[in-house]
Amino acid sequence: MSSIRIKAKERKGEVDVKCLMKHDMETGLRKDKSGKKIPEHWIQDVTAESNGKVVFSCAFNTSISKDPYLAFAFSGKKGDTLKISWKDNTGATDSAETQIK
Amino acid sequence: MDRRSVLKVAGVVSAAATALVAMPRLAMAAYTEKAFKAKGGADALQNAYGANATTPSDQVKLKAPDIAENGAVVPVEVETDMQAESIAILIDGNPSPLALTADIPAGTKGLVKTRCRMGKTTNVTAVVKSGGKLYTASKEVKVTIGGCGG
Numbered sequence: 001m002s003s004i005r006i007k008a009k010e011r012k013g014e015v016d017v018k019c020l021m022k023h024d025m026e027t028g029l030r031k032d033k034s035g036k037k038i039p040e041h042w043i044q045d046v047t048a049e050s051n052g053k054v055v056f057s058c059a060f061n062t063s064i065s066k067d068p069y070l071a072f073a074f075s076g077k078k079g080d081t082l083k084i085s086w087k088d089n090t091g092a093t094d095s096a097e098t099q100i101k
Numbered sequence: 102m103d104r105r106s107v108l109k110v111a112g113v114v115s116a117a118a119t120a121l122v123a124m125p126r127l128a129m130a131a132y133t134e135k136a137f138k139a140k141g142g143a144d145a146l147q148n149a150y151g152a153n154a155t156t157p158s159d160q161v162k163l164k165a166p167d168i169a170e171n172g173a174v175v176p177v178e179v180e181t182d183m184q185a186e187s188i189a190i191l192i193d194g195n196p197s198p199l200a201l202t203a204d205i206p207a208g209t210k211g212l213v214k215t216r217c218r219m220g221k222t223t224n225v226t227a228v229v230k231s232g233g234k235l236y237t238a239s240k241e242v243k244v245t246i247g248g249c250g251g
Contacts, residue, residue, distance in 0.1 A: 014210065027218070029196070044132035058203035059132040063195050063218045065174045071214035072203070 004096035008082045015076040015100050017048065017056075019084055020069050027062040042089055043068060049083045050076050050100070076100060137199050142191045142226065145199035149189060150230060158183075158236035163227040165242050172219040172244040178212075179227040179238075185211035187230040194223025219244045 003022040008015055021043060028040030040062060048056040055074040076082075078100055085095030136149035146153040164178035177200075179188050188211065190200045195218070203213045211229065219225075219242060226239045 054206060055209050056203065056205070057131075058201055058213070059137070061137045061197055061200050063192055063197065063200040065216040065218055069214070069216050071212070072209065073212050074209035 002096040003094045004084055004086070006082060006084055006096055006098045008098055008100045010076065010078045010100050013075055013077065014073055015050075015080075015082070016071070016073050017082065017084075018069070018071045020067060021046075021086055021094075022067050023086075023088065025060075025062065025064060025066045025068065040089060043086045044089050046070060046084065046086045048072070049085075050074065050080050055082075136202070138197055139199065140197065142193050142198045145191065145197070146189070146228065146235065149199060149202055150187070150235060152235060155228065155235040155237045157238065158229075159238070161227050161229045161236050161238035163225065163238040163240050165225050165240050168243045168245065169219060170245050172221070172246055174216045175219050175225075175242060175244070176214070177217050177225060177227075178214045179229070181211035181229045181231070181236075183211060183229060183231040183236070185229050185231050188213050189228040189230075190215070190217065191226040191228060192217060192219055192223060193226065194221050195219065 004019055006019045008017045023043050024041055026038050026041040030038045032038050042062045043060050046058050047054060056072045080100045081097055082100055083095060083097040087093045136145050139145035139148055143153040160181055160183050162180045169175040177190055185205045187204055189202045191198045192200050200217050201215060205211055222243045224239045224241050226237050229236045
C-alpha cells in the first residue's frame, strides 16, 4: 500500500485536497538509546499533479511533523485525477493517485 | 567502438544532461540545502527568494494555536487572497527556521495547511511572495514541550 492517503473533494470549482504521508521525518537531532544520533531522514519535495499538470509543489524541512499532513486547494473538477508524490533525502520516492470526488 | 555506437552513446548522454538541467525549472519549490539549512530567518529567505525585505500585511492570514501543548505537532495554516507565487513558513526559534516553501501556480489557491515541529516558544511567520515582493504575518506560539528531539 502506498504511504500516501489523499482526500480530494470538489466544491464550486475548487478542489480541496488533504493528504497524509507516512514517514518518520527524523530531524537528525534525536538520539537513540545508546546515545548515538539518529541520522536525518525526511521528505524533501512533494508534488501534486492533476491530469498531468503540476498544481502544487512544496519543499519540507525536518521541522515538519512526523507523518506529514498537507492541505491545499486548486481549481479543478470532479473526475479529474490527482497524483501526489514525494521524495526524501535518501532518494526514496512514493506516489499515490486518486480521482477527485 | 565504431562511429555509430559512439554517436548513440553521445546522444543518450546529452539527453540525460538536458533532463538534469531542465529538472530544477520544472520543480520550482524544490528543496535547496542553502535555504533550508540557513540558521536565521533572514538568511533563509535570502537563499530561498533572493530577497529578505518583507512587509507585514493583513492580507496574509496565519492560523496557529496560541499555546501548543506538544511542540512536535503544531498545526499551521497560511492563507492569502493575493495572487501568491509562493508561500513559506518560518519558525524563528528553530535550529533551521525555514519549515516549508510551497509553489503556487496560477489556478491554485493561496493556501497551505500543515503541521510543524517547534523547539521552543517563538514567533511563527508566514511569508507570501506576490508580485515579486514578500509579505508576512507573524504570531507567537507558546510551546509547553519542545518537539525537535535532542
